[in-house]
Amino acid sequence: MRAIIVNPFLVATINVFKHTFRLEARPGTPHLVDAFGHHRWEVSGVISFLGTHTGVVVIRLPALLATKLLDRSGIELDRDDPKARERMVNELVGELTNVIAGNATGPLSQDGIDLDISPPIVVQGKNHRIHWPNHAPIIGMPFTTDIGPFAVDVSMKGISVI
DSSP, X not given: OOHHHHHHHHHHHHHHHHHXXXXXXXXXXXXXXXXXXXXXXXXXXXEEEEESSOEEEEEEEOHHHHHHHHHHHTOOOOTTOHHHHHHHHHHHHHHHHHHHHHHHHHHHHHTTOOEEEOOOEEEESTTOOXXXXXXXXXXXXXXXXXXXXXXXXXXXXTOOOO
């Protein structure tokens, strides 16, 4: 895997989890992801990239972890309103995706990869599908925390994985 792609996302993810949620996000081994393969994730935050390269970054996590992150965020919620809680989980995952993508673009721009990022969208549900661009491989970066696993997946046209 090209460190030029992986490292900015690894560092951004580790820092966001440390500073926002007081959690250590321990990275696993990056690997290629099958765009059509099955996955265990129930919530995904998606951001598209435009600029000198195009692509997508997706934060994928179980619903239970998303809920635990919401609890750790300190956001006050009406515990008796499940719709409000679901809306806040969506907003949290969208913002988490936005911050990680935004923090990764700085180091990437230093390597000549200037990117603009789209607003995030959040997809929920078991076995949901992400419509990955078919122009580049998908690099999966698994993480574990003391409260659950998650993944950051990146696909970027114009950068080889080797």
